[in-house]
Amino acid sequence: MDDQSVYSASKDTVGASDPLPAAVAATGPIAEPRTQPTNQEVSERIAHQDSSPQHSHHHLSAPLAPVRVAGGRLRDDVRAATIVWRRELIRFFRNRLRIFTSLAQPILFLFVLGTGLSSMVSASFAKGHSIDFRTFMFPGVVGMTVLFTAIFSAVSIVWDREFGFLREMLVAPVRRGALVAGKCLGGATVATLQAFIMLALAGLVHVPYSPVLMLTLVGETALTAFLLTAVGIVMAARISQVESFQVVMQFVVLPMFFLSGALFPLQGLPTWLASLTKIDPVSYAVDPMRRAVFEHVSAPAVLAHRFAAPMTWNGWVLPVGLELGLVAALGLVMLAFAVVQFSRQD
Amino acid sequence: MSEDGSIAIEVDDLHKSYGELEAVKGVSFEVRAGETFGFLGPNGAGKSTTISMLCTLIRPTSGKALVAGYDVVADQAEVRKRIGLVFQDTTLDDYLTAEENLRFHAELYGVPRADVNARLQVVMEMVGLWDRRSGLVRTFSGGMKRRLEIARGLLHSPRVLFLDEPTVGLDPQTRSHIWAYINQLRKSESITMFLTTHYMDEAEHCDRIAIIDDGKIVVMDTPEALKASVGKDRVEIRTDDTAAAIASLQERFGLQATVSEGAVTFYVARGEEFVPQLFANFDQPILSVAIFRPSLDDVFMTYTGRTIRDAEASLTERNASRPWMRAQRGRR
Ligand SMILES: Nc1ncnc2c1ncn2[C@@H]1O[C@H](COP(=O)(O)OP(=O)(O)OP(=O)(O)O)[C@@H](O)[C@H]1O
Ligand SMILES: [Mg+2]
Numbered sequence: 129m130d131d132q133s134v135y136s137a138s139k140d141t142v143g144a145s146d147p148l149p150a151a152v153a154a155t156g157p158i159a160e161p162r163t164q165p166t167n168q169e170v171s172e173r174i175a176h177q178d179s180s181p182q183h184s185h186h187h188l189s190a191p192l193a194p195v196r197v198a199g200g201r202l203r204d205d206v207r208a209a210t211i212v213w214r215r216e217l218i219r220f221f222r223n224r225l226r227i228f229t230s231l232a233q234p235i236l237f238l239f240v241l242g243t244g245l246s247s248m249v250s251a252s253f254a255k256g257h258s259i260d261f262r263t264f265m266f267p268g269v270v271g272m273t274v275l276f277t278a279i280f281s282a283v284s285i286v287w288d289r290e291f292g293f294l295r296e297m298l299v300a301p302v303r304r305g306a307l308v309a310g311k312c313l314g315g316a317t318v319a320t321l322q323a324f325i326m327l328a329l330a331g332l333v334h335v336p337y338s339p340v341l342m343l344t345l346v347g348e349t350a351l352t353a354f355l356l357t358a359v360g361i362v363m364a365a366r367i368s369q370v371e372s373f374q375v376v377m378q379f380v381v382l383p384m385f386f387l388s389g390a391l392f393p394l395q396g397l398p399t400w401l402a403s404l405t406k407i408d409p410v411s412y413a414v415d416p417m418r419r420a421v422f423e424h425v426s427a428p429a430v431l432a433h434r435f436a437a438p439m440t441w442n443g444w445v446l447p448v449g450l451e452l453g454l455v456a457a458l459g460l461v462m463l464a465f466a467v468v469q470f471s472r473q474d
Numbered sequence: 475m476s477e478d479g480s481i482a483i484e485v486d487d488l489h490k491s492y493g494e495l496e497a498v499k500g501v502s503f504e505v506r507a508g509e510t511f512g513f514l515g516p517n518g519a520g521k522s523t524t525i526s527m528l529c530t531l532i533r534p535t536s537g538k539a540l541v542a543g544y545d546v547v548a549d550q551a552e553v554r555k556r557i558g559l560v561f562q563d564t565t566l567d568d569y570l571t572a573e574e575n576l577r578f579h580a581e582l583y584g585v586p587r588a589d590v591n592a593r594l595q596v597v598m599e600m601v602g603l604w605d606r607r608s609g610l611v612r613t614f615s616g617g618m619k620r621r622l623e624i625a626r627g628l629l630h631s632p633r634v635l636f637l638d639e640p641t642v643g644l645d646p647q648t649r650s651h652i653w654a655y656i657n658q659l660r661k662s663e664s665i666t667m668f669l670t671t672h673y674m675d676e677a678e679h680c681d682r683i684a685i686i687d688d689g690k691i692v693v694m695d696t697p698e699a700l701k702a703s704v705g706k707d708r709v710e711i712r713t714d715d716t717a718a719a720i721a722s723l724q725e726r727f728g729l730q731a732t733v734s735e736g737a738v739t740f741y742v743a744r745g746e747e748f749v750p751q752l753f754a755n756f757d758q759p760i761l762s763v764a765i766f767r768p769s770l771d772d773v774f775m776t777y778t779g780r781t782i783r784d785a786e787a788s789l790t791e792r793n794a795s796r797p798w799m800r801a802q803r804g805r806r
Contacts, residue, residue, distance in 0.1 A: 204584045207581050207584060208581065208582050208584075210581070211577075211578055211581035211582060212582075215567070215570070215574075215578060218570065218574065219567075219569050219570075222569060223569070288567075291564070291565075291567075291568065292561060292563050292564055292565035292566075293565055293566065293567050294565075295531065295561060295565050296565040296566075296578075296579070296582075297582065298531065299529055299530065299531055299554060299557075299559055300554065300579075300582040300583060301551050301554035301555040301583060301584075302582060302584075473530075473531075473532060473533045
C-alpha cells in the first residue's frame with residue numbers, strides 16, 4: 129500500500145480567516161443567517177484568544193507526515209498498559225488532598241477506636257498479661273487503607289465513563305486486556321503507596337520497624353491491593369452511574385471490611401460470623417499480615433494465641449503461602465473476568 | 475492491502491436497534507478518500523449511533539460497513555488504527571494537562587517514540603494551543619477543549635477523521651473558529667472527514683451531505699445540488715393589504731401565497747426574473763420585496779415535510795416519555 133499518496137496534499141496555505149464561499153446570489157437578502165464572521169471579525173477573534181493560532185499557518189502548509197500506529201504487537205500492548213498505569217500515578221500525586229483525606233479514616237480507627245478499645249481489652253486480662261490492642265489492629269487498618277484506596281482507584285472507571293475518557297481508551301487500537309491490566313496495576317500501585325504511609329506509623333503502635341517485617345508487609349500489601357483493584361474493576365464494569373457507587377460501598381466494600389477480621393480476632397466467633405469471615409477474600413489478605421506482625425512482637429503466648437489466631441478451615445490452620453496463593457489466584461480470576469467484561473461490545 | 479485509495483467509507487444497509495427502539499434503520503452510503511461528508515439531522519436521528527458503529531465502538535445489528543477498506547466488525551483493530559475521533563461530548567482527562575492528554579493518546583496509539591515530540595508540537599500549534607500545553611484541561615474553555623480534541627484526533631495521522639458535532643454547545647464565534655481549523659485541515663491534509671451536525675449553516679462546509687431523519691437517509695448530494703433540487707426561490711413581499719395581495723397573486727400569477735411574520739410569502743422558480751413582472755403587473759403598491767435562495771432549511775423541509783426545529787421539538791416530546799433514553803447517552 130502507499131501511505132504517502134493519501135498525504136500528498138496541496139501546498140496551499142490556508143488562512144484562519146478564509147471567509148465562507150458566498151453561498152447566495154446578490155439578488156436578495158440571504159436566507160441563512162450569516163453566522164460566519166467577516167475576515168476582520170475572525171482576526172479580531174484570534175487576536176483575543178489567549179493562544180494565537182496565527183503562527184500555525186506555515187505548519188498547515190506542510191501536511192502532517194504519516195506515522196505508523198500500534199499494531200497488536202505485545203510491545204504496543206505493554207506501552208498502552210504502561211501509560212494507563214502512569215496516568216493513575218499522575219492523578220494520585222496531583223491530588224494531594226485525596227492522599228491526605230484517605231488517611232483520616234484509618235488514623236481515626238487506629239488511634240481513636242484502637243486507643244479506646246485498648247483500655248477495655250487490657251482490663252479484661254489478668255495483670256502482667258497485656259498487649260496494645262492497637263498492635264492487633266495495625267494490620268487490619270493497613271488492610272483497610274488498601275481496601276478503600278484500591279476500590280476507589282478502580283471505581284474511577286465509572287467517572288471515566290461518565291466524563292467520556294473511557295471511550296478515548298476503548299477506541300484505541302490496543303487489546304482491552306492491556307488497558308485493564310494497566311488500570312489494575314495502577315490502582316494497586318496507588319493503594320500500596322497509600323499503605324506505605326500507614327506502615328510508617330508502625331512504631332507508634334509498638335510494631336517494630338524490622339526490615340524483614342516491613343518487606344513482608346509491603347509484599348502482602350501489594351498483593352492485596354492487586355486483588356482489591358481487580359475486584360473494583362469488575363464492579364466498575366457493572367456500575368453505569370456514579371450514584372451507584374454508594375450502593376457498592378454499603379453493600380460490598382463495608383461488608384468486606386467488617387467481615388475480614390480487620391477489627392476483631394477470628395477466634396471464638398459464633399458460627400455464622402465465622403463462616404462469613406471465611407468467604408470474605410479480605411480475610412485471607414489481613415490474616416498473613418497479622419501473623420507476620422505477631423511473629424515480630426513479644427506478646428505473652430496466651431494473648432498471641434487469643435488475638436493472632438490464624439485462619440482455619442475445619443480446624444486446619446491454613447499456611448500463609450496458601451492464603452497468599454488464594455489472594456493471587458482470585459486476583460487473576462477477577463482480572464480475567466474484568467477483561468472479558470470490557471471486551472464485550474453492545 | 476485491501477484499500478484501493480478511492481473509497482474511504484463504504485456502508486451498506488446498516489442497522490442498529492436498542493431493544494424495541496431502532497436507532498438506525500438501514501443506511502447506505504459511500505465516502506470517497508479526501509472527501510468531507512456530513513450527516514445532517516435533528517437530535518436523535520441516529521448520527522452518533524452511526525459514527526459509533528463506524529468506529530467500532532458498538533456492533534451493528536445488521537448490515538456491513540468498511541472504513542479505510544476494513545470491516546468494522548471483522549477487522550476492528552485495523553479500522554481503529556486508521557481513524558481519528560472527536561466525540562460529541564468531550565473525552566479528555568480534566569485532571570491532566572493538555573500535553574499529558576496528547577501523550578497518553580500517542581502512547582496508546584503507538585506513535586513512534588522518536589516522532590512524539592515533534593508531532594505533538596505540530597498538532598498543538600495547528601490548533602493554537604502550544605502555549606497552553608502545560609495547562610490543566612480543567613481550566614480550558616469549551617472551545618479550547620474542542621480544539622485540543624481535534625489535535626488529538628490528528629496525532630496519529632488517521633486516514634479518516636470522524637467529527638461528531640464538532641461545534642455543539644459552542645458560541646457562534648468559537649464555532650466559526652473551529653470551522654476555520656477544520657477547513658484548513660481539509661485543504662492541508664487531504665484527510666477524509668465524516669462529520670455530523672444539526673446546524674444547517676455548517677452542512678454548507680461539506681462536499682456532500684446526507685440528510686438523516688429518524689434513522690434513515692432521506693436524501694444525499696452536494697449542498698448546492700440539494701438546494702437546486704428544491705427549485706424554487708422564496709419571495710416575500712410587504713403591502714398595505716395582505717389579503718388583497720394574496721388574492722391578486724392567485725388571480726394574476728396562479729401562485730399560492732401565505733402570510734408569515736406579516737409578509738406575503740410564496741415560492742417561485744427564478745425569483746429575480748419574476749420580480750420585474752410582479753412590479754409591472756401588480757395592482758397595489760409594494761412596500762418591499764425580498765428573494766431568498768433555497769436554504770438547507772428549505773431542503774430539509776422539502777424532503778421531510780417539517781423544519782429541523784420541528785423535528786427536534788417532536789423528539790424532545792418523544793424522549794420526555796422515555797427519560798432513560800437520554801440518561802443512557804454518552805455511556806461507554
Ligand atoms: N445506548 C443506547 N440505548 C438505548 N437507546 C439509545 C442508545 N444510544 C442511542 N439511543 C437512541 O437512539 C436514537 C439515536 O441516537 P443518536 O445518539 O444516534 O442520535 P443523534 O443523531 O446523534 O442525536 P444528537 O443530535 O442528539 O446527538 C435516539 O432515539 C437515542 O435515544
Ligand atoms: Mg449525536
